[in-house]
Amino acid sequence: MRTSGAPASDVRRRIATELADDVPWNRVLNSICTEPHPLGVEMASAAAHTNLGDVRIFRGTKRIERRVVRLLLDLMGNPGGSGSLVSGGTEANLIALLVARESARARGRLTDRPEVVVSSTVHFSFTKIFGLLGLTPVVVPVDDSLRLPAGEVARRIGEHTVAVVATAGSSEFGVVDAVDEIGPVVAGRDVHLHVDAATGGFIIPFARELGHDLPQFDFSVDGVDSITIDPHKYGLANVPAGAILFRGAQDAGRFAVDSFFIDTPVHNTLLGTRPGAAAVSTYAVLEHLGRDGFRDLTRTNYEVTQYLVGGLRAAGHELFAEPQLNIVVVRMPHAVRISQLLESKGWIVSTSKRFGETLRLVVTRHVTPEMVDAFLPVLERACKEVAAEVAPR
Template sequence: MEHVGLSASEVRRRIAAELEDDVPWNRVLNSICTEPHPLAVEMAAAAARTNLGDVRIFRGTKRIEREVVRILLSFLGGPTGSGTLVSGGTEANLLSMAAARESARADGRLTDRPEVIVSSTVHFSFAKIFAILGLTPVVVPVDDSLRLPADEVLRQVTEHTVAVVATAGSSEFGVVDDVETIASRLAGLGPHLHVDAATGGFIIPFARELGRELPRFDFSVDGVDSITIDPHKYGLAPVPAGVILFREPEGAQRFAFDSFFKDTPTHHTLLGTRPGSAAVATYAVLEHLGRSGFLAVTRHNYEVTDHLVARLREAGHELFVEPQLNIVVVRMPHAARISERLEELGWIASTSTRFVETLRLVVARHVTTEMVDAFLPVLERARRDVAAEVAYP
C-alpha cells in the first residue's frame, strides 16, 4: 500500500495527539533526566542541521564541542585533559573501556583474558559493553553502605586487569563510591580507573561547594583516568548528550578509526554521524547558567530532597539508604505493585528488580516541594489499595 504524504498541519495534529499521552513532568519521580532548559531547546533546534561527523562543513559546531569539553574539564579538575561528546553514558562508558584495553595493549599488559573490576551495582550498560568489547567482568559485592570496597578491589587485581570502574552516583541509589581510596589502592598497579559519573557529575561538584559531605571523584583525585558525565541528566541539556573525559591530552586518541575520505578527521567516537545540536545545547546551558547557576539548581534539588525525606519519615517510612544525591530509596513491601498502582493513578516512580522491596523516588529540577506534597497522599492511597489486594486477592 502506498504511503501517502500528509499536510504539515495533519502531521502536527497527529504528533500532538500522541504527545498528549506522555506523562507530564509534574507527575514524574523516577527519572534522572528532566525537562531541558528552554535555552538549550531553542539552541538545539537552531543547530538541528549540524553534524559533528563532518567538521569540514560544521566548523563552528566543532569549536563549540571543544569548548564544552574545556568547560567540563574545568568543572572536574582536569583542565589539560581531553574528551568528546557522545550519545550518553553507555557510549561514554564503552569508549572508556575501549581506551583502557588499548592502553593495556600499548603498555604490553593486555592478556588473552582482559578483565574489568566492577561493583555488583555497576550500571547495566557495562553488561552490553563487556559483551561488545570481549572484556570479562570481575564483580565485587558492594559493602553494607552499597559502595565498592577498595580493599576487595585490590585483592581482585591480577595481570589480566585492564580497568576498574567506580561509580559517582549509582542510578539505583545515588551512592558515591570512595574514589580516593580506590585510586590510592591502585597506585602503581597499572589498571585504568574509570569513574561513571553519568548521574552525579553535574551534582557532586556543586553539592560539595554547598557544604554537602560528598567524596571527591574527579581528576583532582590522583589516579582517575576517565570520567563519564551526562549533560542530558542534571546538566539540563536535551537528550541525547553525553561526554567522555580523559585525564591525559591524548586520552581521547586511544579510540581512533580513520575515514577513507581525504581530509575527513579520524573518528574518536562510536557514532560517525553525531548531532551537533547536542554540543550547541550543552554549551548554551553551561554558558548561560555558569557555576553560580548550577549551584542554584543543586541547592533547589537538595532542598526538595530534604523535604521529601522529612515528609516520608513523618509518615513512618524507613529509608533503604541515606541519600547522598537526589535519589531517595524507601523500604516498602510490595513496592513493584505499588509502583504499578501509582502509574494507574497518574504518577511515575520506580523499583529495583534486584531490591524489590524498595520504592525509588528521584528529585530533579522539575520536582518541587508542592509536587512532593501532592504525591505523598497518592502514595498512601496506592499502599492502601495494594494492601487490600494482598489481603483479599
C-alpha cells in the first residue's frame, strides 16, 4: 500500500485503463453470463453497502432476499419450499450435497464411503465439492444424446449412495438430463436428488411455455429434493447471484451454523458476509421483466441460436449435437488453434478439454444476428489460416 494516497482522478484513470482491456460483450461468445440488466445494475449500486449477513442492520435488504427466494421457488414449482441466495452455482451445489450427506447421517444411512451418482458431463464444481466433503463420485457415462440415463442411475444406487446429481443444462452442451425419468427412479430409495439448473433454470421454464420439447426438471418431478439456479446467468442479475432451493420448508435449515452473538440468526450459507446488492439486483430484474419479459428473452435467444446454427451449416460446419438450449457446439478440426487465433482477433469462444476438436458458442442476451454476421466471416478466415498452417509442405 502506498504511503500517501493518490488523487481520485488518478485512481479513476488507472482503473479505467485496466477495465478498457476487458473484452466487450459484442465479441464474447463463450460466456453463460451476460451484461446484467440496466435496472439491476442501478439497484445493485444503491445497495452496494449492504450485507445480508447482518439482518439487524439491513432488515429491508433481508426482506428482499426472502422475496427473491419465494419468486424462485414459485418459478421452480414449489412455493412452499425454502432456500437461500448464494454466490453462485458452486456454493449452491456444495450446500445441496452437504445437506444430502448430513441428512443421510441423521437417518443412520451414512457409511464410511458416501457416494454420489453423477454423469460423465457433470459440472467441474462437483470435483471441488467431492474433495471438500469427502464424497466419492460414481460416474455414469452419458448416453448417445449426452444425457444421464435413468436406467444406469437405478443400477448405480447402492448402500453407500447419499445423492444423485442431474443437470438441467450442462455447461458444455446445454443438454437437459431426463429429470422426469430420473426422479421416479430415485424417489423411494432414500437418496437425495439434486438438480444443477445453474445454466438452464432461467431458460427451460420459458422455453417449455414456448413449445420447446424439454424435460420437466423442477419440484413438480417426484423425487427432486434440491435445485441450483443462477440469476446471474440467464436471469440477468449482477454477479454474484446464485440460489439453492429445497423442497421442504425447513430443508434449508438442515445446514445451519450459529454465530457468537445474541440476536444474530443462524447462517444457512457458507458465506457470512453476503452482498445484498445481488439480492436487490435479482429482485429488480424479476419484478421488472416478469414471466412475459423472460419468455420474450428466451424466444429471442432461441431465434439467434437458430440463426447462428444456420450460418454455421451454410459455411459447411457440422454440429456436435443439436442444441437443446442456447449453447452451440460445432465440430472443428484444430479447434484449440482456431480459438487462439480468434482471440487474437478479439473474439472469445471456448473449446472443451474433454471433447476435443469442438468449438463451443454460447448465445445470451448480448448476442444478436448482427454480431453473428460479424463473427462468421472471422471464423472462416481463422479456419483457412489454420488449415494453411497445418498443411503439409
